[in-house]
Amino acid sequence: MTKMLKTPVTQVILKLLAAFLLAATFMNLASAKDKASGIFSGETLQHMQDNRDLKEKILVIDVRNKSEYKKGHLKFAIRRNDHALKHLDRDFINKYKNFPIVLISDRAKDAQKAFKILKKLDFKDVKIAQGYDEFKGYKLYTYTNILGDDVEKSVGKKDSLIIDVRAKKDYEAGHLKGAINIPLNDDMKPYLPILEQNKDKKFVVHCYTGTQSQVMSERLTKLGFKNVYNSLDGSLEYDFKFVK
Structure with missing residues (x-):
């Protein structure tokens, strides 16, 4: 937003x-x-x-x-x-x-x-x-959308894995504590082991404006991960408390 x-x-x-x-x-x-x-x-x-x-x-x-x-x-x-x-x-x-x-x-x-x-x-x-029952042209998704304050509540939680999909240089300049970096345009294959190791956790995904994180959230659900949370608020819109 x-x-x-x-x-x-x-x-x-x-x-x-x-x-x-x-x-x-x-x-x-x-x-x-x-x-x-x-x-x-x-x-x-x-x-x-x-x-x-x-x-x-x-x-x-x-x-x-x-x-x-x-x-x-x-x-x-x-x-x-x-x-x-x-x-x-x-x-x-x-x-x-x-x-x-x-x-x-x-x-x-x-x-x-x-x-x-x-x-x-x-x-x-x-x-x-118009309701979902009235208009049949809606495209539907199964991840959960959240806001910036919900993302911050996930920091430090053992049941959550924060996934930062921004460019590597931006991640290195500052990111949420404990977040891993999976740049949107990278090949997913090298990241699959860590994702599988944490598959029972909530995957909390964020980016710059909520657009790239949405793409990643959809990608993760298609890979079979169930607890995916997409942040509508990105780093350009929400004052996240980043660390280096």
């Missing part, structure tokens, strides 16, 4: 401008039919998921339960059911309350319930997408 700038007075102006531009982009992508029905079309949503720039313009929240999500979900969708939405931490609310959010489920009533919860929490721009 897009990194927030941190300069004083101009920061406020830039944030307001960024919020306006995001909202404008979000609204323009919706078709006239979408606007009339109040439903974000599956075709538009899938197009945004497939585009590395447009996927940064929205946060997709899958409101189904864990087992349903694990069977298949959108490429960059995080999971938050109604219970989790009711108990969002203040940092999440502050970061995303002005950011375009799209809710998705396979039951309209669940998406509507989530919509009401977010509106009550003062989220400004929330839409409901």
